[in-house]
Amino acid sequence: MGGDLKDGRIVIVGASLAGLRAAEKLREEGFTGSLTVVGDEPHPPYDRPPLSKQVLLGQAAPRSTGLPMRLDPQVDWRLGVRATGLDPIGKRVLLADGEPLPYDRLLIATGTRARPWPNPQEAALDGVFTLRTREDATGLAERLAAGPRRVLVIGGGFTGSEIASACRERGLDVTVTERGPAPLIGALGGTLSKLAAAMHRNHGVDLRCGVTVTALRGDAAGRFTGADLSDGSRLEADVCVAALGAVRNVEWLAEAGLAAGPRGIACDAGCRAFNMYGIVTDDVFVAGDVSRFPHPLFGYQLLSLEHWGNAVAQAEVAAHNMVSPGPLRRPHLALPTFWSTQFGLNIKSVGVPTFSDQVVIAQGTLEERRLAMVYGYQGRVTAAVTVNMAKSLEYYQHLIETAAPFPPAPGASDRPLAAEVPIPSDVPDPKGLSHGPTVALTGHLPDRRLTVVPTAG
Amino acid sequence: MRVVVDLTRCQGYAQCVFLAPEVFQLHGEEGLLYNPAVPDEQLERVRQAAAACPVQAILLGAEVNPDGR
Numbered sequence: 001m002g003g004d005l006k007d008g009r010i011v012i013v014g015a016s017l018a019g020l021r022a023a024e025k026l027r028e029e030g031f032t033g034s035l036t037v038v039g040d041e042p043h044p045p046y047d048r049p050p051l052s053k054q055v056l057l058g059q060a061a062p063r064s065t066g067l068p069m070r071l072d073p074q075v076d077w078r079l080g081v082r083a084t085g086l087d088p089i090g091k092r093v094l095l096a097d098g099e100p101l102p103y104d105r106l107l108i109a110t111g112t113r114a115r116p117w118p119n120p121q122e123a124a125l126d127g128v129f130t131l132r133t134r135e136d137a138t139g140l141a142e143r144l145a146a147g148p149r150r151v152l153v154i155g156g157g158f159t160g161s162e163i164a165s166a167c168r169e170r171g172l173d174v175t176v177t178e179r180g181p182a183p184l185i186g187a188l189g190g191t192l193s194k195l196a197a198a199m200h201r202n203h204g205v206d207l208r209c210g211v212t213v214t215a216l217r218g219d220a221a222g223r224f225t226g227a228d229l230s231d232g233s234r235l236e237a238d239v240c241v242a243a244l245g246a247v248r249n250v251e252w253l254a255e256a257g258l259a260a261g262p263r264g265i266a267c268d269a270g271c272r273a274f275n276m277y278g279i280v281t282d283d284v285f286v287a288g289d290v291s292r293f294p295h296p297l298f299g300y301q302l303l304s305l306e307h308w309g310n311a312v313a314q315a316e317v318a319a320h321n322m323v324s325p326g327p328l329r330r331p332h333l334a335l336p337t338f339w340s341t342q343f344g345l346n347i348k349s350v351g352v353p354t355f356s357d358q359v360v361i362a363q364g365t366l367e368e369r370r371l372a373m374v375y376g377y378q379g380r381v382t383a384a385v386t387v388n389m390a391k392s393l394e395y396y397q398h399l400i401e402t403a404a405p406f407p408p409a410p411g412a413s414d415r416p417l418a419a420e421v422p423i424p425s426d427v428p429d430p431k432g433l434s435h436g437p438t439v440a441l442t443g444h445l446p447d448r449r450l451t452v453v454p455t456a457g
Numbered sequence: 458m459r460v461v462v463d464l465t466r467c468q469g470y471a472q473c474v475f476l477a478p479e480v481f482q483l484h485g486e487e488g489l490l491y492n493p494a495v496p497d498e499q500l501e502r503v504r505q506a507a508a509a510c511p512v513q514a515i516l517l518g519a520e521v522n523p524d525g526r
Contacts, residue, residue, distance in 0.1 A: 020521065044521035047461055047493060054490050064494035068459040068518030077523035309465035337465045344485030346469065370486075388486045390468045 005323045007033040011093055011101050013083045014109030014249075015039025017047070018288030018311040022107055023073035025319035035075050036101060038093065042080035043134055049308060051137035052159055053341055056166035058145060062138040083110070086256035088275075088284065104283065105322050108253075108265060108273065109315065111289045112246035112306060117154070122216035127224030128240045131159060140241065144170055148238035151175070152227055154213050156183030157435025158340045160243030161196065165342040168203045175206040175235055177213055180433035187438055188353055188385055190426025192373060195366050195387070199343040212434070216240060245435055246306055248290050258284065263442045264292040264304045269331035271318035285322055287314040292442055293332060297400065298355050298382070306438040307338045335397060336439050339390075345369060348390050351383030351400045352439050358422035360407045362396075364389060372396065375425055376406025458495045459520045460503055466514040473506035473515060481506065 010026060012019045015037050023037055039045075047065040054060035078095070085094035092100040114130035117123035127148075129140045144151070144167065151167045153160045156178030167174040180186065182193035183200060200207040208229065215228040226236040250260040258281075259266040259274040265286045266274045271293070273284040286293075288311040292302040313334040321329040339348045356375035364371030364387070372392045375383035381404045384396030399408060407422055430440070460480065462473075469487030473480075480499050484490045495503050495517065507515040 044523050049464070050490075050493060053484075054492070057490075059490065060492050061494070064459075064492070066459050066493070066520035068461055068516050069521060070516065070518060072519075075521075077521065079523050307465075309463070312463075339464045339467075341484055341488035341490070344488070346485060346488035348465075390487055393468075 005325065006030045008104035009034045009102060010036075010105050010107070010322065011103040012037045012107040012109060013093060014107075014111055014288065014290070015041065015045055015077065015079060016109070016111055016288070016311075017045065017067065017308065018109035018111070018315040019107070020045040020067055020069070020073075021312050022109065022287060022315035022319040023075050024070045025316045026323060027071060027073045029320055029323045031323045033104075035073060036078060037075050038078045038081055038083050038095065038101070040080070040082040041133065044077070044079065046134060048132070051134070052131055052162040053166065055137045055141050056144060056163060057169055058141065062134050062141060065134070083252050086253055086258075086284075088256055088258070088281070091283065105285065106283060107285045107287060107315075107318055107322065108290060109286070109288045109311075110249035110252070111311075112248050115242070115244040115247050117216065117240075117242040117244070119216070122218070123242070124222075125216060125218040125224040125240075126222050127238055128216060128242065130242050130244075131163065132246075140239070143239045144172060148172060150235075150237040150239075152177070152213075152235060152237040152240040153243055154240065155243035155245070155434040156180070156196075156200075156207070156209070157186065157243060157245060157433075158184065158338075158342075158438060160241070160435060161200070161342045162340060163241050163243060164200060164205050165203070168205060168343075173204075173206070175208065175237065176200060177211050177229065178207075178209045178434050179212045180428060180435075181209055183207070183209075184435075185426075185428055186354075186430050186433045186435055188347075188349070189356065189359060189375070191359055191361075191366075191423060192385060192387075195369070199345060199369075203343050243435065246289065248304075250290065263302075263440065264290050266292045266302055269294055269333065270321045270329050271314060271332055272321070285318040287311065287318040295333070297335070297403070298352050298441065301355075302442045303336065303352070304440040304442055305336050307336060309337045310334065335400060337397075338438060346388055346390060347385065348393050349383065349385045350393055350397045351375065351381075352441065353383040353385060353425070354427045354439060355382045355441060356425040356427060358406070359425045360422050362408055363392060374399075374406065374408055376422065379406055380404065381406045381408060458497075458500060458503075458517055459493055460491060460495050460507075460515060460517050461493065462489060462491055463514040463516070464489065466512045468512055470511045472509045472511065473503075476506040476509055477502035
């Protein structure tokens with residue numbers, strides 16, 4: 001083998017953002033061999049973030065979010081075809097229909113799917129949705145346009161909050177239930193979750209925290225009519241959206257001998273998959289939401305990210321490394337970054353906010369709904385979140401990348417007094433939440449099992 | 458033609474909103490919403506918006522046509 005890395009057969013499993021950008025990058029890097037992309041959805045690659053925003057607001061059609069190509073990657077598209085297995089010795093991808101696909105190098109970019117409501121009969125009620133696919137968005141947008149009396153959103157993570165925001169903007173009554181103490185707390189910690197809760201309530205959301213939905217109810221015709229809550233109350237609603245986070249699409253790899261599990265497929269910084277013995281492969285690569293990869297800025301813990309920007313950046317690194325010999329390969333070191341638009345606020349994050357013990361508000365205030373919050377872990381800056389202050393984010397990104405001391409030095413802050421008083425970051429155990437963090441630390445950090453006692457100011 | 462904005466990169470300069478207001482709108486102070494399906498009569502404006510974006514976050518291109526090859 002060895003041969004010419006720019007030639008041969010490359011198969012990409014996963015036809016969404018990471019799969020498309022990897023295919024383009026392979027051609028940009030001079031790959032001239034055969035390129036096949038397999039996707040279980042029948043659609044060409046499409047963008048998902050607008051599905052919980054423009055599409056639910058009725059400003060864009062669900063079918064309109066097809067992703068533009070940077071260049072035509074000259075791909076044999078196998079769409080609507082599910083990959084059912086991987087034979088790593090015979091180097092073949094098994095398909096639900098058709099002959100197995102032989103490969104020289106494989107990229108796995110199968111992403112995630114919405115975590116369904118756990119009771120299948122209740123989940124099948126007419127009017128109960130999840131939101132991940134174009135079909136989900138089509139169905140939900142139609143129901144919202146029909147003017148339901150009330151919408152129930154289960155889970156106060158980013159997706160649930162964006163859905164609630166869209167409902168209120170359409171003038172619809174909406175209830176959000178969250179098992180944890182506040183929305184977004186799993187991703188942003190205690191202080192910003194209080195702002196999130198205030199935004200929900202100020203915009204007229206019936207926000208119920210510390211409760212769970214114990215049952216969904218339907219009528220004789222199988223239509224969703226409401227829900228029972230753990231506090232004993234009952235709720236009447238016409239539409240329900242389960243926004244309970246994501247499940248990684250790894251089941252098809254059960255027999256493949258890879259380090260694949262509920263948190264994703266473990267890979268090295270060069271996007272090469274580990275097998276189940278922890279030995280790195282050299283012909284199977286991973287990118288996007290389905291990957292778990294080590295990051296030196298966060299204790300070399302494996303990170304699982306559900307971020308648009310990570311899918312693009314990691315796909316490009318994987319593609320480069322698939323057609324480059326060892327010494328020319330690159331590490332995927334991009335910092336996690338994401339955004340959310342809800343209740344008129346633009347929330348952006350860089351770094352890993354859950355990798356923190358303290359925070360300071362470095363610029364702005366909660367009252368202004370305009371601020372930059374900096375997260376620290378053991379005296380070093382590890383993350384920053386801006387609310388309506390996106391232009392500041394790049395500066396804090398630099399602090400994270402250079403492991404700058406926390407609290408940030410004067411000059412990094414317009415309110416030196418505030419920066420002198422770090423407050424606990426109050427990141428809860430995700431097990432207690434309805435929503436998952438979209439950045440998950442999946443390594444071992446022994447000291448995080450201890451109670452953090454803030455030092456006296 | 459389709460447009461996608463890298464909102465990880467977007468910093469809310471809103472040049473696109475001035476150049477192609479029918480496609481790009483601000484939602485709140487700096488959140489950007491846009492129509493991903495660009496009507497033909499807006500193409501030139503969107504091209505200008507993509508060129509003018511200070512952080513080069515706007516990509517305009519054709520959607521994948523799976524039968525096109």
